[in-house]
Amino acid sequence: MVGHRVSFAGGTSRGVVLDLIRTRGPISRVALAELTGLTQATMSTVVRQLLDEGLILETGRGESTGGKPPVMVDIDPYSRFAVGVQLGRESITYVAIDLSGAIVGRTRTPGVGSTEPAEMVGRLAAEIDRTLAGLDIAKRSVLGVGVVAPGPLDLAHGAILRSPHLSAWSNVPIRDMLSTALGLPVLLDNDATAAAIGDFWSGRLDGVTAHATVYMGTGIGAGILIDGIVFRGASSNAGELGQVLAAADDGGPVVLEDVAAPSAVVERARSTASCARWGLTGLDEFDDFRRIALAAAHGDAEAGALIEFSAGHLAAGVLTLANLFDLDSITLAGPGFGVAGPTYVTAISRRLETDLFARMRHGVRVRLSPDVANAAAIGGAALVMQHELAPRTMGLSSLVAR
Amino acid sequence: MVGHRVSFAGGTSRGVVLDLIRTRGPISRVALAELTGLTQATMSTVVRQLLDEGLILETGRGESTGGKPPVMVDIDPYSRFAVGVQLGRESITYVAIDLSGAIVGRTRTPGVGSTEPAEMVGRLAAEIDRTLAGLDIAKRSVLGVGVVAPGPLDLAHGAILRSPHLSAWSNVPIRDMLSTALGLPVLLDNDATAAAIGDFWSGRLDGVTAHATVYMGTGIGAGILIDGIVFRGASSNAGELGQVLAAADDGGPVVLEDVAAPSAVVERARSTASCARWGLTGLDEFDDFRRIALAAAHGDAEAGALIEFSAGHLAAGVLTLANLFDLDSITLAGPGFGVAGPTYVTAISRRLETDLFARMRHGVRVRLSPDVANAAAIGGAALVMQHELAPRTMGLSSLVAR
DNA sequence: GGATCTTTCTTAGGCTGCTTTATTAAGCAT
DNA sequence: ATGCTTAATAAAGCAGCCTAAGAAAGATCC
Structure with a gap:
């Protein structure tokens, strides 16, 4: 590493160092210099800057x-x-996290329903202000708000393109509306x-190169990270x-969502005689799905078969995903993994162990999110942290106009 | 773009500019400055450097x-x-390309067969030297050699890990051996x-964000590019x-390669009564596959059905690939597309038009490689060009040790 | 207990790749 | 010709990295 320049594009080194302190801290300047390849002298100034900004602290010898x-330095979480x-x-979930990614507060309010966007934005802003006040968090120490929605979004304009349950929100510039209402930066993502x-x-992906978080809510999606950078594809629909195509019962081709998503499981359950035993209401698919999963957990064979199905x-779909992206880490998150999460982890792990193309070369770590229900909201907040403190994008296209 | 610094990591701007001149040239310095976001002053010096290196020429007003x-500048191809x-x-295919990516010479010698690696490296070096001499190309104007092999490779050590037909080459450091034999840089890739x-x-992917080249040879693989940067995944097996899982006749799950690859088509053909009509030899799968494809092209319904199958x-597999990576461009290459290429293009285009998730937001350009048979060899040479003249890697991990 | 060694951390000065600002060059319009 | 516009270069400065050198603080040896 002598004589050759190490350069992170566009002043990214500050963010890389912050990432390392967050995941490996407490850590010394020398260790940071070794990990990044930067010199000790450079590290001294980078660390100095982070100290001046109050993001990190010297924690002792x-x-x-x-x-x-x-002298060891570490994140100053608060x-x-x-x-x-x-x-x-x-429902709408509000979460506040500190710099380490830990939850410091959580609120839940009734869902969007048929509320008009303009009014809803006002309510969101009020609820966020209230939550922050209740937690005694000064607004100037808040980096921003990350709004998370399902379905296809228009990231460029910060709007929802179309969503089954939020149809009135199509092409409403919710990001900018909320930002002006709050006076804080706002990001929108799926x-x-x-x-x-x-x-x-949260630091759970330390050492991981290619990761996917499989999110099962109304639909099934995967958030893909390469070295901690979001992989978005041509139109942010990656x-x-x-x-992904799945094999249907009758041999015909179906899409994975139609056989594995909670709604599909509930639908199959309803065509069963045992339907009544589980107390399905038909009102809330997640609630019904939870009832089936609970029955399965208590040994109900028929419910167990539905979940295993x-x-x-899902394991077959994840196998394809893992093969195509050559993943080395997978996390499961979302309400769909609320009760039956471990069953899914087992099914996916097994499948990867036997069928992954690269299984001789490396394993894939499959884990359940520590907070499946709030993972998306926490992630929304983390998105803001990353955007404000350690910005990074993939590729060079952002720098070539047109 | 005023007041804010545009920076390409590690002196990448030279490469970006060269890419633009190659794909958009002849082009003016001002236009290049606008496209890259660099200032005209910076562009002046970058272009000056490229002129001094002899890579580009001023071509007029x-x-x-x-x-x-x-003043317009353009690539100096030779x-x-x-x-x-x-x-x-x-067979072994040797290709020489110029700076524009055009073929300037091509040779073919008998395949590796059972030749010992050490001897084979000598033959390769001799044949390369001979080819270059025959084309009157001075060795100092040759940037290097790109060796292409099928199957899983050990890119770190420049060796073939295991290959059905090249078993003696396992873990032989072919890259370094050939490099010392030739006195030129050598790269190995799949x-x-x-x-x-x-x-x-070649410039055919101008404006493309997420591209995949589907290569059908003995197996079926895809080379994925994001903004011209290779997507490799955790262990270079992306x-x-x-x-990818495919639906078998009997409904059971099979892998795409086992139903769509040329060898699979030939195998199915042999269990047919019409087998004799096509003159299958059973010696060379590609030759047999070509015979079937030719019969199909001449209207043989049964052969046509095999190809369509x-x-x-393949179209189903590519649909999954395109959905997961959110592709906007696909190229088909490799000997498998030699005769029946257009049939495959049609099948894939149709499938994407009807079933692509993001079809409302953008189309996917599906094209056949202009030289399906030599695409891999040409690509090997292009790999060297990119590595020597416009190096680029994805993500930041390369800069964070352990 | 002091002298010396080792490791950590900072300071000083320099290079590179970019920026901004200013100047020269070379055409068009009147 | 005179000015106006666009293209290209020149000059000076800044930021992020480097190397080199030194200061700080403990470990080790006698």
């Missing part, structure tokens, strides 16, 4: 290795906060991508795992 | 738009060359990735399209 013991909002049909960034920001198909 | 007419070598079982880079270098399955 490390072990001496025969000379001066190093120096900055971010808010994540998940727009759902039945649930799977956000959940993936949440996994990354990772549409629900659209879904898990088997 | 452009149209005045009310003031001084711009200033540099690169060699691509495709290691095949039956056929699909190389073919994709070849497409990019894009294993042949491993393969194309239909």
